[in-house]
Amino acid sequence: MFTCSTRQDQFQTYVLQNESGQTYIEVVPERGCIISKYVHNAEPIFYLEQETLDDPAKNVRGGNPILFPISSYLVDETYYYNDSAYQLKQHGFARNLAGKVVSTHADEAGASITLEMTHNEETLARYPFHFTLTMKYTLDADGLTVTATVVNQDDKTMPFYLGYHPYFYAPDKNKIELRIPSTAYADLEPNSMTNDRFNFDQTVSNVIYDQLQSNASEMIDHARNLKVTLIADDYYQYIVLWALEGSPFVCIEPWMAPVNGMNVNKGVQLVEAKQAHTSTIHIKVESIRQG
Structure with a gap:
C-alpha cells in the first residue's frame, strides 16, 4: 500500500511512500513543484543540499528542478518574438514559481500527485504567453514517472522547450559508469570528456549529447550495486551531463533543445492556441549483483 501525506518544514512538503517507508518521494509545491528527494529501497537516488531548498533566494541544488519555458541558456539571456526582445535567465523560471496541488492519489499499486504552475505578471514580462504547466509525479515499485502537460491558454502559438535537471546521488564517483546512447557530443566546459569518458576530476564538467540512438540513459553505481535508468520521450533529443568536483x-539532464535553442530554432515545441503538449520521463531503479 502506498500513501500520501503532508508535513510542515520550511515549506509544506508532500510525501508519497510505500508501506515500509523505504521508497518515497518528497515534493515541495512552493519551490517550483520540485521533487526534492527520491529514495528507493532506502537508497538515496537524488542528491539534495537542504539549505538551498530552505532559502527561497537560492536556486535549489538537488532533487529534480523543472526547466521551463527553456532549458539551458540564451546568448545574452535574450530571444526575440514578433521583433521584440525578451530576457530569460538560464533554465527559465519554473523552478522559481510557486505551484499548487491539484490532486493526490494512493492505492496498493502506487501514489501520485498532480501540481500546477501558471503565468503571472512577472513571467508575462519575460515570456509573453498565458500558460499552465501541470506536473504529475507517479511513484510505484518500478520507479518514478514525471509527466508534464503544457497548456497554451493564449490566442497565439506558444514556443517552449522543456528539460529536467535531476541530481543523481553518487557518493563515490570513481565507481560511477555512465551509458549515454550516443557518441556525438560537445563540451560545454573544456576538457569535460577524456578518452570518451566523462571527466569527474576537474572543477566543473559539462557536456551535451545529441543524435541519441535510444531513449534510455544509464548510471551504474558500482559502489552501491545500483542501476538508474532515465527513459525520456522522443521530444527529449539531448542529454546533458554536469558535475562539480x-x-x-x-x-x-534530458533537454528538448540545445543551448540557445530559441534563437537557433532547434528543438522548439510549438503549441497552438488553446492546445496542450504532454511529455514524460521515467526513472527506473534496479539492484545489480556483481559476480
Whole structure:
C-alpha cells in the first residue's frame, strides 16, 4: 500500500511512500513543484543540499528542478518574438514559481500527485504567453514517472522547450559508469570528456549529447550495486551531463533543445492556441549483483 501525506518544514512538503517507508518521494509545491528527494529501497537516488531548498533566494541544488519555458541558456539571456526582445535567465523560471496541488492519489499499486504552475505578471514580462504547466509525479515499485502537460491558454502559438535537471546521488564517483546512447557530443566546459569518458576530476564538467540512438540513459553505481535508468520521450533529443568536483552527484539532464535553442530554432515545441503538449520521463531503479 502506498500513501500520501503532508508535513510542515520550511515549506509544506508532500510525501508519497510505500508501506515500509523505504521508497518515497518528497515534493515541495512552493519551490517550483520540485521533487526534492527520491529514495528507493532506502537508497538515496537524488542528491539534495537542504539549505538551498530552505532559502527561497537560492536556486535549489538537488532533487529534480523543472526547466521551463527553456532549458539551458540564451546568448545574452535574450530571444526575440514578433521583433521584440525578451530576457530569460538560464533554465527559465519554473523552478522559481510557486505551484499548487491539484490532486493526490494512493492505492496498493502506487501514489501520485498532480501540481500546477501558471503565468503571472512577472513571467508575462519575460515570456509573453498565458500558460499552465501541470506536473504529475507517479511513484510505484518500478520507479518514478514525471509527466508534464503544457497548456497554451493564449490566442497565439506558444514556443517552449522543456528539460529536467535531476541530481543523481553518487557518493563515490570513481565507481560511477555512465551509458549515454550516443557518441556525438560537445563540451560545454573544456576538457569535460577524456578518452570518451566523462571527466569527474576537474572543477566543473559539462557536456551535451545529441543524435541519441535510444531513449534510455544509464548510471551504474558500482559502489552501491545500483542501476538508474532515465527513459525520456522522443521530444527529449539531448542529454546533458554536469558535475562539480568534490560534490557527490552527477546530473543527467534530458533537454528538448540545445543551448540557445530559441534563437537557433532547434528543438522548439510549438503549441497552438488553446492546445496542450504532454511529455514524460521515467526513472527506473534496479539492484545489480556483481559476480
